[in-house]
Amino acid sequence: ILGRTYEYCLSMFAEQEGKRGGEFFTPSCVVRTLVEVLQPFKGRVYDPCCGSGGMFVQSEEFILSHGGRLGDVAIFGQEANPTTWRLAAMNLAIRGIDGQIAHGDTFHNDRHPDLRADFILANPPFNISDWDGDKLTEDPRWVHGIPPKGNANFAWLQHMLARLSS
Numbered sequence: 001i002l003g004r005t006y007e008y009c010l011s012m013f014a015e016q017e018g019k020r021g022g023e024f025f026t027p028s029c030v031v032r033t034l035v036e037v038l039q040p041f042k043g044r045v046y047d048p049c050c051g052s053g054g055m056f057v058q059s060e061e062f063i064l065s066h067g068g069r070l071g072d073v074a075i076f077g078q079e080a081n082p083t084t085w086r087l088a089a090m091n092l093a094i095r096g097i098d099g100q101i102a103h104g105d106t107f108h109n110d111r112h113p114d115l116r117a118d119f120i121l122a123n124p125p126f127n128i129s130d131w132d133g134d135k136l137t138e139d140p141r142w143v144h145g146i147p148p149k150g151n152a153n154f155a156w157l158q159h160m161l162a163r164l165s166s
Contacts, residue, residue, distance in 0.1 A: 026051065026123040031058045034121055042072050043118030046163055048106045048156070050077030053088035053099075055121035060097055075099030076115055078106050107131055107139075107155060116165035124156040131155065 035058045047055045056075045063072050075092070077099060079085040085103040092099050102111030131152040136142075141162040147155035 026054055028054065028058070030123070031055055031121075034123075035059055035062045038119050038121065040073055040119040040121070041066065041068060044074045044076060044115070044165070045119045045121060046112065046115060046117035047077045047120070047122045048112075048159055048163065049122055049124045050079050050088050050101060051084055051123075053077065053091040053101065055123075056088075056092060056097060056099055057095060059119075059121065060095070070096065071098060073119075075101075076112050076117065077101045078104060078111050080105045106159060107133075107136060107152070110159075112163065115163050117163050118165050120160045120164055122156075122160060124152075126153050126156065128152045 031054045034055070039062070040059045041063060045056065045059050047053075050056070056077065059073055059075075060070055064070065075097065077088065079088055079101065080103075082103060085101065088101050092101070100112075104111050129150045129152075133147055133149040133152065133155060136155075137146055141158050142155075143162070144158055145154070147153075147158065
């Protein structure tokens with residue numbers, strides 16, 4: 001009940017924040033759809049821009065609703081905003097979910113460089129233009145070409161591909 005109340009409060013706060021609220025909260029119907037398509041029953045789940053941790057909560061709820069156990073997946077995430085990072089940690093803690101949620105900029109301070117995840121669930125902040133891409137022209141994650149400096153979309157996709165297992 002506490003977890004659902006927390007999610008409700010996050011959604012109401014995100015709604016009040018308007019566009020800024022999308023930085024930390026993806027609507028639960030979108031998250032549920034992503035989880036149901038990927039069906040992360042076992043393995044490593046990663047979100048490189050985890051916001052308040054909704055992808056992880058929905059993954060665990062999916063597993064439980066299909067007869068699995070809490071902890072059947074290992075959770076890895078990263079969040080740049082320190083307040084949102086704390087929201088994610090609290091969101092997982094009040095539900096008894098263990099996870100490795102790191103604080104830091106995913107592009108410039110990748111806290112899971114050796115991770116190879118079985119599932120990547122993410123709703124990155126697409127179309128950000130101030131991501132300092134010009135400082136990452138030699139980054140080994142850019143195997144499909146250097147992302148444009150003024151738009152991080154291609155960088156997000158390549159980062160996720162670099163963290164995905166075979």
